[in-house]
Amino acid sequence: MxxxxxxxxxxxxxxxxxxxxxxxxxxxxxxxxxxxxxxxxxxxxxxxxxxxxxxxxxxxxxxxxxxxxxxxxxxxxxxxxxxxxxxxxxxxxxxxxxxxxxxxxxxxxxxxxxxxxxxxxxxxxxxxxxxxxxxxxxxxxxxxxxxxxYENVNIKANNAQVGDMVIVNGTLGDHGMTIMCQRSGIDIEGELKSDCAALNSLVDSMLEVCPDIHVLRDATRGGVAAVLNEIADISGVSIELEESSIPISEEVKGCCELLGLDPLYIANEGKLCCFVPENYAAEVLEAMRKHPLGSNAAIIGRVVEKVSQKVYLKTIIGGKRIVDMPSGQQLPRIC
Amino acid sequence: MxxxxxxxxxxxxxxxxxxxxxxxxxxxxxxxxxxxxxxxxxxxxxxxxxxxxxxxxxxxxxxxxxxxxxxxxxxxxxxxxxxxxxxxxxxxxxxxxxxxxxxxxxxxxxxxxxxxxxxxxxxxxxxxxxxxxxxxxxxxxxxxxxxxxYENVNIKANNAQVGDMVIVNGTLGDHGMTIMCQRSGIDIEGELKSDCAALNSLVDSMLEVCPDIHVLRDATRGGVAAVLNEIADISGVSIELEESSIPISEEVKGCCELLGLDPLYIANEGKLCCFVPENYAAEVLEAMRKHPLGSNAAIIGRVVEKVSQKVYLKTIIGGKRIVDMPSGQQLPRIC
The missing domain is CATH 3.30.1330.10 (PurM-like, N-terminal domain)
Incomplete structure (x- = not known):
């Protein structure tokens, strides 16, 4: 050869x-x-x-x-x-x-x-x-x-319903930030690495406790912000996020502050957003946390009635801001 | 936009x-x-x-x-x-x-x-x-x-059998020669153009008269020479071609002479090689010729016992030469 x-x-x-x-x-x-x-x-x-x-x-x-x-x-x-x-x-x-x-x-x-x-x-x-x-x-x-x-599942982007809880399976922005740092030569101390992983077995364990998952999306290009805006748009609902509940690693948090970026917009390659009926949320969360790819899973928000804007964030300091669809280009060739 | x-x-x-x-x-x-x-x-x-x-x-x-x-x-x-x-x-x-x-x-x-x-x-x-x-x-x-x-078909690369007739649906080398001429700025008079076409309806009409087609291959990169060598190799047979029966347009023939190329090695994008039992060959050929994409169809050879070499050509002047697997690169980015 x-x-x-x-x-x-x-x-x-x-x-x-x-x-x-x-x-x-x-x-x-x-x-x-x-x-x-x-x-x-x-x-x-x-x-x-x-x-x-x-x-x-x-x-x-x-x-x-x-x-x-x-x-x-x-x-x-x-x-x-x-x-x-x-x-x-x-x-x-x-x-x-x-x-x-x-x-x-x-x-x-x-x-x-x-x-x-x-x-x-x-x-x-x-x-x-x-x-x-x-x-x-x-x-x-x-x-x-x-x-x-699978039989008896009906997971679709247009299936988010008022009252659904929004769950992610762990810290956000790890993949995009890794690529960004590596490409620009920034050497981060600590454990920052891509979260690149196959999520099928995690989804299997979630479906086991709740066959009635409404929506699943992996938060790749455009991050969680893009995914949630898309779902809000296709399902015709609004989504309210709780900033204090969103899992973000110290490394990504630090880099975001340094570079002026919002982790909600940064790409993941092993993170999903899941919409489930409220009465299943605790069970799904527990199942996710038991799985190696969901140990930092968290409920980050809920689906509310459609109002003029689509995705918003209740900030840690008590304010509320719109999480808009990303526009322009954060970083090409992230995936 | x-x-x-x-x-x-x-x-x-x-x-x-x-x-x-x-x-x-x-x-x-x-x-x-x-x-x-x-x-x-x-x-x-x-x-x-x-x-x-x-x-x-x-x-x-x-x-x-x-x-x-x-x-x-x-x-x-x-x-x-x-x-x-x-x-x-x-x-x-x-x-x-x-x-x-x-x-x-x-x-x-x-x-x-x-x-x-x-x-x-x-x-x-x-x-x-x-x-x-x-x-x-x-x-x-x-x-x-x-x-x-389709039910009841068993078309596979390893299914060429001694006695099978080899049929093509028309003139060879049109796509590759068109790209070659266009890229090098050679302006050919006449009707030379790519044969780019979808062959599914032609195949349907062939299967109608002969569900027992043994092998089908479209002769893209490497041309008919590559396809027949592959089939000979996978099926463990030899193939004998009749040069005088191989349909080649005047334009491609002319270009090949000019450039010193062999049309058997030139890419097609709307031509197939078909292996059928001898007793079906006439019917399949007729069905092909009735189809707009098979009007120049021709039987170009047959499967013979395996001998030391795999594909050979009985030339117009009465000789016999080996048609080897193409080696090296005729032209990149042909498809």
Missing amino acids: EEKILLSHGSGGKQTNSLISDLFLKYFNNEIINELNDSAQLKLDSSKIALTTDSFVVNPIFFKGGDIGKLAVCGTVNDLAMSGAKPRYLTSAFIIEEGFPVEKLETIVKSMADAAKEVGVQIIAGDTKVVEKGGLDGIFINTSGVGTI | EEKILLSHGSGGKQTNSLISDLFLKYFNNEIINELNDSAQLKLDSSKIALTTDSFVVNPIFFKGGDIGKLAVCGTVNDLAMSGAKPRYLTSAFIIEEGFPVEKLETIVKSMADAAKEVGVQIIAGDTKVVEKGGLDGIFINTSGVGTI
Whole structure:
């Protein structure tokens, strides 16, 4: 195998085949992908399907707490989990810059395989394109995912109801702040790292105690602010947050003060917002806290009647301010 | 709407939402995508599923006979059709360079919507990432596709059998040669244009007369040579081609002579190789020729016993030469 990716690795001939067999199939090894058909052929035990796609262009590609490969698996798995679906199969499509080190590619592919194994999904179809040097910056990955939707769940963005409690599974802003610090060379002492994680097993444990979860969303680009504004908009409700209840790590709090940023707008890659009926909130919270990915879970607000503005925050000092939809660009290539 | 794509169009906030509602939903308008959930939620009437993914980085993005949008729909539809599946749903994920003209994006999106409509598939989930200027060259599109596999078909790459006839649906090399000429500024007189097309309805008409098609492959990157070598390898057979039977347009023939290229190695985007039992070959050929995308269909060879080499060509002048797996790079960014 060469040390660097060549244009010929994307040309559909001998070098493409050796990249597939020596690298991709070494890690994404399963009966379906090994058949090497134009499409993966599979059987599903349910006809209710969730389908999603996401491209990943994160920079840097290796960061504290993860890399673009882990992110590409977890991100798409999370989109399936947020629909009340059991993640089953992923596709992975690479666009690689000519000259990209094969060693780095192998690290990324292995990281994808490890994440997929942990989640219990199979990567069953793929594609590789190589673009001439300068045609893109390093590597981009698209993953698409198929899941089977659990019976008796009805989790939808338009399903937030007045009285619902809003719960998050832990501290906000860890992923975005990690990327931001790493990219700008700020060296934070302490434990700051990306929260990049697959949330499907956490969702499973939440559904076990409350099948009637109304809305689930992972708070990625635009942070919790973007997600809650979207849900308020689609469901036609308002949401009131309690600033004092919002879990934020000391590191993120410190960086936000330093940089003048609001943690509600910073991206997460392992945090979800959950809307549940009030009478289930305590049980769901308890189930979340028992899970390794929910130990800092907290109820951060509730759905109230629709008023003129949509999401607002009762501040620690007793005021109330609007949390608007983010506008403009905080930081490109966060995911 | 702005005239150019901004980084904020990919940041998950207000501008992302307006891009989605003002552009994507305007063209990809269906009940499923309009729900704006993290995953598209759908019901399939079959549990036998085909799943595929493909990224498109073609340069130039607009070419004679198509554009990157049409290509992105047809390419993935074809991968599904080659598995004997009815194409049902597509996802579409855009990675766009900051500053890309919105007008061009709209042309591409409209072209995708038109192609999807013609095929009868719905685009039901999407993603948009924007990368800073210079981070990629223009626009890349990933489409992933879900199809339902027809009952009683068993089309697989490992299913080529001795005695099978190899049929193609028309002239070879049109797409690759169009891109090559356009990129290098060669102005060909005549009708040379990309053959970019969705082949699912052609496959339907072939399956109608012969449900027992053994192998189907669209001959994209690496051309017919790559596809036949792959099938020979996976099925463990050899293939003998008849040079005089291979349909090639006058324009492609001329360009190939001029540039010293072999049309068997040039990419197609609307051509398939089909392996059928000998006693069905005439009927399949007739069905193909009746279809608008198969009027120049031809039997180009047959599967013979495995010998030391895999694919060979009986030349017009009576010789015999090996058609090897392509090696190296003919032309990057052909699709």
